[in-house]
Amino acid sequence: MASPYWVMMGIILILTPVICWLFTAHKPTMRTPLRKIGQMIHDQRYYLHIMGYIVIIVWKGITDKLNEPIKTHTGHWTDIVYGLEGEIVLWIQQAFENPSLTAFLNFHYLFIYLFLIYVTTVYFAFSGERDMTDKVTLNYLLIYAIAVPYYLFFNVEVTSSWIPGMDALLYHDGTYTSFYVSHDPLDNAVPSLHVAIPFGILLLNWLHVKEKGVRLRDWEHWRYHVFIAANTILFMFSILYLGIHWIIDIPLGMAVGGIGALFIHQKQPRLRNGYGTTFRGFTKKKWKDHILVEGLVGLLLLAAIVGALSLQDDRMDEVPSFRLGPGDSTYDIVQQISFHESVEVSITNWGDEQTLEVLLIVVQNSENAMVDGEIDWEQLSSFSEVTTIVPGDTIKLTVDQPKVWTxxxxxHPGGEDSGILEVAITNQYPDNASLTSAYLLSIPSLWITGNVVYRLVRVKKSGMEWYSSLPSHTWSSNEESE
Known part of the structure; x- marks a missing residue:
């Protein structure tokens, strides 16, 4: 069966011209004639945008591959988030759970997310909005870059892995299971990119028209803006309902989206809008000031990361990996390995009286047992050997099948009165990836954050509007114009 990703992309490919036509129906003059599409791509250098999407796919692959091996150093922070929020998301799921709603939101979660990422770029290009085409493309690339250190160093498990009784309505569902296992580590809950990316687009739209002195409602792309806003609100509900994200992921996602949007809004004019070369106006003093201030902000953020790792080193042995209620089943992911490699999986039953049952299975072989957000343990256990772990005991299993996700x-086989069972899992990968790679991947995020902070300070000092995108060498109010 085809991957859900390619099914969705096929639908998107078919619908793209329809959507572009629909949202420009009120003003057909915006449309680029089909015979001029190729010339437009060449003249506006939109081939660079295509390359940008390839870069982010590769970047995400590198980050995801690093995520699991370094968890022996980074641990996770799910217990702290749970301590703040409790089980509000469980109430949301149970209050609204409905098979039809679940099916719709499963489709919406993947389809509209991919739709907004790809079609938004095409829509703005088709309607002649070069600057917005640049900005929404950079939005996807840079917002993911900003999120990288949070995903690598501040892991938070999805709600369905931590809250007993919380169903994984998105992840335990046939072929969707195989897709998400290979694309989602299930511990990148904070922040939510399903909030950050569309919120970044919304903020870019607002900044764009605000600077032009146009009311957003009067903007010719108002209809598409409303479409994005409506789907962003629906995302905020679906990520809680489907057993994925915590409530705190929403404001943190908006914060990441806001940082990305401000950075893009500030930098795009230097790349495109006739203000001279990219680094025009940069004197030695400016270079020094940027390096000093942005470097200081970056170092403060880096210190927070190092401090977090130190704290995790002290508490890692005290925090379980998963919490299961009576009858609950969940899984940890062992990512693909190469030939002649193996992963040693260490599993400890932290329960006082209750036994734990464990099995290993290749993800494709589990699809039939993943139904409606639940794992059919009886069916699954007929496919693979089950190991029982008594309370307080630890076992080690070896995963050595190459080129598959395991x-x-x-x-938790106990009855209703058996309580919550806590489990600790450690996966020892062959290369035991160095934290250095994680630090290097985080540098763009630290710099972007520092740059946005410094820019806002300079804009305020110069008496400019905070949303101004003018390069600093065009300012006339202070030494920035020198």
Whole structure:
């Protein structure tokens, strides 16, 4: 069966011209004639945008591959988030749970996310909005870059892995299971890119028209803006309902989207809008000031990361990896390995009286047992050998099958009165990836954050509007114009 990703992309490819036509129906003059599409791509250098999408796919692959091996150093912070929020998301899921709603939101979660990422760029290009085409493309690339250190160093498990009774309505669902296992580490809950990316687009739209002195409602792309806003609100509900994100992921996602949008809004004019070369106006003093201030902000953020790692080193042995209620099943992911490699999986039952049942299975072989947000343990256990772990005991399993994604499936076999069972899992990968790579991947995020902070300070000092995108050498109010 085809991957859900390619099914969705096929639908998007078919619908793209329809959507572009629909949202320009009120003003057909915006449309680029089909015979001029190729010339437009060449003249506006939109081939660079295509390359940008390739870069982010590669970047995400590198980050995801690093995510699991370094968890022996980074641990996770799910217990702290749970301590702040409790089980509000469980109430949301149970209050609204409905098979039809679940099916719709499963489709919406993947389809509209991909739609907004790709079609928004095409829509703005088709309607002649070169600057917005640049900005929404950079939005996807840079917002993911900003999120990288949070995903690598501040892991938070999805709600369905931590809250007993919370169903994984998105992840435990046939072929969707295989897709998400290979694309989602399930511990990148904070922040939510399903909020950050569309919120970044919304903020870019607002900044764009605000600077032009146009009311957003009067903007010719108002209809598409409303479409994005409506889907962003729906995302905020669906990520909670489907057993994925915590409530705190929403404001943190908006913060990441806001930083990305401000950075893009500030930098795009230097790249495109006739203000001279990219670094025009940069004197030695400016270079020194940028390096000093932005470097200081970056170092403060880096210190926070190092401090977090130090704290995790002290508490890692005290925090379980998963919490299961009676009858619950969940899984940990062992990512693909190469030939002649193996991963040693260490599993400890932290329960006082209750046994834990465990099995290993290749994800594709588990699809039939993943139904409606639940794992059919009886069916799954008929496919693979089950190991029972008594309270307080630790076992080690070896995963050595190459080029496949393997699930370590955990099951709490106790009755309703048996309580919550806590489990600790450690996966020792062959290369035991260095934290240095994680630090290097985080540098763009630290710099972008520092740059946005420094820019806002300079704009305020110069008496400019905070949303101004004018390069500093065009300012006339102070030494920035020198």
């Amino acid at each position: 699930l370590v499936v955990l099951h």
